[in-house]
Amino acid sequence: MTAGEKMVIIDGLTLSNWxxxxxLELHKGQVxxxxxxxxxxxxxxxxxxKIGHWYRFIEENSDLVMLVRKGEDISKxxxxxxxxxxxxxxxxxxxxxxxxxxxxxxELGVKIMQLTYNNQNLIGSSCYEQTDTGLSRFxxxxxxxxxxxxMIVDLSHVxxxxxxxxxxxxxxxxxxxxxxxxxxxxxxxNKSKEVLTAxxxxxxxLGLCLYPYLMNGAQTTMDEFxxxxxxxxxxxxxxxxxxxxxxxxxxxxxxxxxxxxxxxxHKVDYGAxxxxxxxxxxxxxxxxxxxxxxxxxxxxxSKGFSKNEVNAxxxxxxxxxxxxxxxxxxxxxxxx
Amino acid sequence: MTAGEKMVIIDGLTLSNWxxxxxLELHKGQVxxxxxxxxxxxxxxxxxxKIGHWYRFIEENSDLVMLVRKGEDISKxxxxxxxxxxxxxxxxxxxxxxxxxxxxxxELGVKIMQLTYNNQNLIGSSCYEQTDTGLSRFxxxxxxxxxxxxMIVDLSHVxxxxxxxxxxxxxxxxxxxxxxxxxxxxxxxNKSKEVLTAxxxxxxxLGLCLYPYLMNGAQTTMDEFxxxxxxxxxxxxxxxxxxxxxxxxxxxxxxxxxxxxxxxxHKVDYGAxxxxxxxxxxxxxxxxxxxxxxxxxxxxxSKGFSKNEVNAxxxxxxxxxxxxxxxxxxxxxxxx
Numbered sequence: 075m076t077a078g079e080k081m082v083i084i085d086g087l088t089l090s091n092w093x094x095x096x097x098l099e100l101h102k103g104q105v106x107x108x109x110x111x112x113x114x115x116x117x118x119x120x121x122x123x124k125i126g127h128w129y130r131f132i133e134e135n136s137d138l139v140m141l142v143r144k145g146e147d148i149s150k151x152x153x154x155x156x157x158x159x160x161x162x163x164x165x166x167x168x169x170x171x172x173x174x175x176x177x178x179x180x181e182l183g184v185k186i187m188q189l190t191y192n193n194q195n196l197i198g199s200s201c202y203e204q205t206d207t208g209l210s211r212f213x214x215x216x217x218x219x220x221x222x223x224x225m226i227v228d229l230s231h232v233x234x235x236x237x238x239x240x241x242x243x244x245x246x247x248x249x250x251x252x253x254x255x256x257x258x259x260x261x262x263x264n265k266s267k268e269v270l271t272a273x274x275x276x277x278x279x280l281g282l283c284l285y286p287y288l289m290n291g292a293q294t295t296m297d298e299f300x301x302x303x304x305x306x307x308x309x310x311x312x313x314x315x316x317x318x319x320x321x322x323x324x325x326x327x328x329x330x331x332x333x334x335x336x337x338x339x340h341k342v343d344y345g346a347x348x349x350x351x352x353x354x355x356x357x358x359x360x361x362x363x364x365x366x367x368x369x370x371x372x373x374x375x376s377k378g379f380s381k382n383e384v385n386a387x388x389x390x391x392x393x394x395x396x397x398x399x400x401x402x403x404x405x406x407x408x409x410x
Numbered sequence: 411m412t413a414g415e416k417m418v419i420i421d422g423l424t425l426s427n428w429x430x431x432x433x434l435e436l437h438k439g440q441v442x443x444x445x446x447x448x449x450x451x452x453x454x455x456x457x458x459x460k461i462g463h464w465y466r467f468i469e470e471n472s473d474l475v476m477l478v479r480k481g482e483d484i485s486k487x488x489x490x491x492x493x494x495x496x497x498x499x500x501x502x503x504x505x506x507x508x509x510x511x512x513x514x515x516x517e518l519g520v521k522i523m524q525l526t527y528n529n530q531n532l533i534g535s536s537c538y539e540q541t542d543t544g545l546s547r548f549x550x551x552x553x554x555x556x557x558x559x560x561m562i563v564d565l566s567h568v569x570x571x572x573x574x575x576x577x578x579x580x581x582x583x584x585x586x587x588x589x590x591x592x593x594x595x596x597x598x599x600n601k602s603k604e605v606l607t608a609x610x611x612x613x614x615x616l617g618l619c620l621y622p623y624l625m626n627g628a629q630t631t632m633d634e635f636x637x638x639x640x641x642x643x644x645x646x647x648x649x650x651x652x653x654x655x656x657x658x659x660x661x662x663x664x665x666x667x668x669x670x671x672x673x674x675x676h677k678v679d680y681g682a683x684x685x686x687x688x689x690x691x692x693x694x695x696x697x698x699x700x701x702x703x704x705x706x707x708x709x710x711x712s713k714g715f716s717k718n719e720v721n722a723x724x725x726x727x728x729x730x731x732x733x734x735x736x737x738x739x740x741x742x743x744x745x746x
Contacts, residue, residue, distance in 0.1 A: 119455045126510025129517075174462025181465075181518055 082106045082152065082389035083367050084396075086281035086318030087162070087230070087252040089333070091325045092131060096364070097138045100157045103364035106389055107148050107158035107396075109251065109318070112184060114164050114191055115336035118175060121168035125182050128161060143183050145397025160396065162186030162251075164231065166197045166216060173212070176219040185400045186251070187220065188228040189213065189240060192345060193338055198236030201262045202345075206233035214243055221245045226399040229273075230263075230281075230318070237269050246399065247277035252318030254288050255309070258302050261288055263346050267309075274310045279395045281318025282306060286355035287346040288320070296360040296370070300377040303387060312383040316391040317370070322354060323363060330354060418442045418488065418725035419703050420732075422617030422654030423498070423566070423588040425669070427661045428467060432700070433474045436493045439700035442725055443484050443494035443732075445587065445654070448520065450500050450527055451672035454511060457504035461518050464497060479519050481733025496732065498522030498587075500567065502533050502552065509548070512555040521736045522587070523556065524564040525549065525576060528681060529674055534572030537598045538681075542569035550579055557581045562735040565609075566599075566617075566654070573605050582735065583613035588654030590624050591645070594638050597624055599682050603645075610646045615731045617654025618642060622691035623682040624656070632696040632706070636713040639723060648719040652727040653706075658690060659699060666690060 084107040090096055092110065100108065112128060113121045132141050140151050142158035151158035161183045168184070169175045179187070190200040197213035199206035209217070217240060220227055227248040229237045241248055250273060256264035265273075265280070273280060282303060286292050289299070306315050330353065334345040344352060360369060367388070374384045398406075420443040426432055428446065436444065448464060449457045468477050476487050478494035487494035497519045504520070505511045515523070526536040533549035535542035545553070553576060556563055563584040565573045577584055586609060592600035601609075601616070609616060618639060622628050625635070643651050666689065670681040680688060696705060703724070710720045734742075 117455075118458055119453075122454055122458070122511060122514050123508055126508060126514045129513050130510055172459055172462060174466055175458060177465050178458050178462045178518065182514065183517070 080104070080152070081371060081385055082148075082393050083371070084148075084316070084389035084392035085109065085321070085364065085367075086249070086279075086316050086392055087111065087228075087283075088319055088321045089164075090321050090323040091329065093324065094135055094138070096323060097135055097157060100364045101138065103367040105157055105364050105367055106152050107142060107160065107392070108364075109160045109162050109186055111164050112161050113168050114333055115167055115338070116163075116165075118168050118170050118172070121163065121179070125161065125184070128159070132159060141183055142396075143185060144400045145393070148393050148396065160185055162188070162228065164188045164228075165191035166195055167191070169196075169216065171196060171212070173215055173219055176216060176225060177223045180223040180225045184225065185396075186226045186228050186249075188230055188232065188251075189216075189236065190232050192231055192334070192343075193336075198240070199233040200231050201233050203233055206235040208235045209239035209243060213240070217244050222403045224400050224402040224405070226396070234266060234269055237265075238272055241272045241276050241278065244276070247279070247395065248273070249279050249281065249395065249399075251281040252283040252285070252320045253280070254283050254302060255306055258305060259289050261346065263288055270310060274314055277314075279314050279316050279391055280306065280310055281316045281392075283318055283320050284357070284361050285320035285322075285346065286357055287348075287351065291351075292356040292358050294358050296358070296373050297377075299358075299370075300373050303374060304377060304379075307379075307383065307387070312379075312386050313391055315387050316389070316395075317387065319361070321363065325354065327353070416440075416488070417707060417721055418484075418729050419707070420484075420652070420725035420728040421445065421657070421700065421703075422585070422615075422652050422728055423447065423619075424655055424657045425500075426657050426659040427665065429660065430471055430474070432659060433471055433493060436700045437474065439703040441493055441700050441703055442488050443478060443496065443728070444700075445496045445498050445522055447500050448497050449504050450669055451503055451674070452499075452501075454504050454506050454508070457499065457515070461497065461520070464495070468495060477519055478732075479521060480736045481729070484729050484732065496521055498524070498562075498564065500524045500564075501527035502531055503527070505532075505552065507532060507548070509551055509555055512552060512561060513559045516559040516561045520561065521732075522562045522564050522585070524566055524568065524587075525552075525572065526568050528567055528670070528679075529672075534576070535569040536567050537569050539569055542571040544571045545575035545579060549576070553580050558739045560736050560738040560741070562732070570602060570605055573601075574608055577608045577612050577614065580612070583615070583731065584609070585615050585617065585731065585735075587617040588619040588621065588656045589616070590619050590638060591642055594641060595625050597682065599624055606646060610650055613650075615650050615652050615727055616642065616646055617652045617728075619654055619656050620693070620697050621656035621658075621682065622693055623684075623687065627687075628692040628694050630694050632694070632709050633713075635694075635706075636709050639710060640713060640715075643715075643719065643723070648715075648722050649727055651723050652725070652731075653723065655697070657699065661690065663689070
C-alpha cells in the first residue's frame, strides 16, 4: 500500500459484545466494515428487540458507525470515516416457519443469514448433527426468497450435505463467512475439500476464521495463519478468500451458555470447545482484537502476497461480494 | 379541475380486505394513495406476518401498487400511475412494551400508528373506556420516539384526555385520521370541539369519516356529508380537513368479531355499531367504494368550495401532512 491509498478492511463475522470502546478499536484497526451477529437462537420476536437495540447503538454512536444495507453504504462509510455495520443472524430461527419473514428481516437490514446454527432446524442440519438430511422443503423456498430479496446465504455452521444442497440450490453465490479448511485444521466446524470446491465453483467467498478452537488454539502463530491463507488462496483463488474473525470480545459465561446451549439442552454442550477447554478461548497474542488487523495485512505482504491480493483478502472481496449479494434480484435485472 | 390537471385523491384510513379487484377499483376512482390498516389487536410477532403478507401483496400486484414510505413516494406513485399504499396500525399493540420497536416498525414502513384501538393499553385510554387516565409514562416516550423517527401519531379511537395529552406532548402535528365532529354526529368515536380545537391549533389534520355508524347510517345523503365538510372546514380551516373513509369492504363476520372483540372479551362488543345494528354497516348509495371518490369531489365543487379547497380536502392536505410527518426528525433538521 502506498501512502494515501486506504485499504478496505472488512471482518466477515464477529460475535463480540459491542460497546463504544470496541468501536474505537475498530477505528484504530482501520476497519471499514463488520458483519455483526444479531441472533443465535432467537425467535422472530426476540430478534426484533435485538434489532431495535442495534438501531439504538448505532444512533447513539453515529459519530463512529453507520448501518450498511447495500454496497454503496460501504463506500459511504469509508468516505465518512465511519465503520459500517452489517446486521446478520447465525441462525434462521428468526424466520420461524414464516417464509414472508425473509423479506421482513431484509427490510430491517438483516442482509446475511446463516441457515443453521449448531442444531438441525426447519431448513437443514448443522455440522454437529449425526445425520444431515440436507436442505428441507422449506429450506429450498427460504433460499429462493433470500436470492430474490438480496439476503446472503451463510453456511459456516451448516452440515456438509445441507451446505452442498444449498450451494447447488442457490441461484446466487453464497458464503462460508467464518471457517477454515478442515484438511489444515481438523474440526467439525471446518470445511472439507468437497464443500470448498463447490463453494469456489459457484463464485462463493470463504472467510478464514481466527477463532482459536478452529486453529491450533492461542499458540497458532501469525506465520501459520498466513500459511493457511496461502494454501486456501491456492485452492480457492485470491478473489474468493477473505477474513471472518468470529471475535467474541467482552462476553461472560452467561452468553457462552446461551451461545452453546440456547434453550435446547440442559446439559453442557461445548460447541467448538471441549471439556478440556470449556470456556471462551484465549486468542493469539498477534490477534487480540480489531486493532490487530493492519498487522495481519503486513504479515501477508511479507509472506509474498501481492498488494492486490492482500487488498482482496483483507476486505476487497467482501466489498465486491456484499455489493452484489445485497442487491434484490430485480435490481440486478435492471442493471443487465 | 381543468383538463390535464390531476387531482390527488388520498384515503386517510381504510380497513378493507384487499385484493386485486379492489386495487382496480382504486384506479377507477383515481385514488393516488391509501393508508391501509395492518394491525388492530396484533402482537409484535403477529404484525410481522401481516407486514410480510402486505409486502407479498404489493409485489404480486406491482403493476398497480407500490409501498409509500416517504412523501416523494406519493408523487412517484402518481407519476407511475400506481396507487401508493401507506402501512399503519390502529393500535400500539405491535410495540408491546418495547420502546425500540417504534423504530423497527418504522423501518418496515409502518409510518402511522394509532395510540389505542378501542381499549386502554400501555400508552393510554380509548374513547370507549369509562375513565381515561391520559397518556401513560410509556406513552409519552412512545410519542417522543414516533416524533424522532417520523411515524405519525393517529388519535382516531383514542379517548379525549389521552388525545389532549398526546396533542400537547407531541412536538410534531398529529392526526385524527377517521372521525367526525361529535356536535354534528354524536358518537363516542366522534370528536368534541375541545379536541378538534387542540388538533387544529397544533397543525393537525382531521380525516372526515364515511363509516356509516359515525354519521346517520346509510341514509346519510351526499349533501349532508358535504354540509359536514363545510362546517368542519369553517372550524378547522380548509388546510386541515381531509378524508378517511374507514372503508371495510370484503370482510365477513369473523373479521368483524376480531375487530370488535380481539382476544380481550368473550362477550359481544359492538364498537361503533349497536345491538340494533350488530353487523357490518350498509354504506350510502353514493359511496360504495373507492370508485365513488370523484363523485364526492364533484359534489364539494357544487357545494361552493373552490377548486383549491376541494384539492386540499380530497388529498392535498394528506400529501403535505404525510410528506412532513414521515420525515425523521434529523432529516428535517438538515433542511432547516
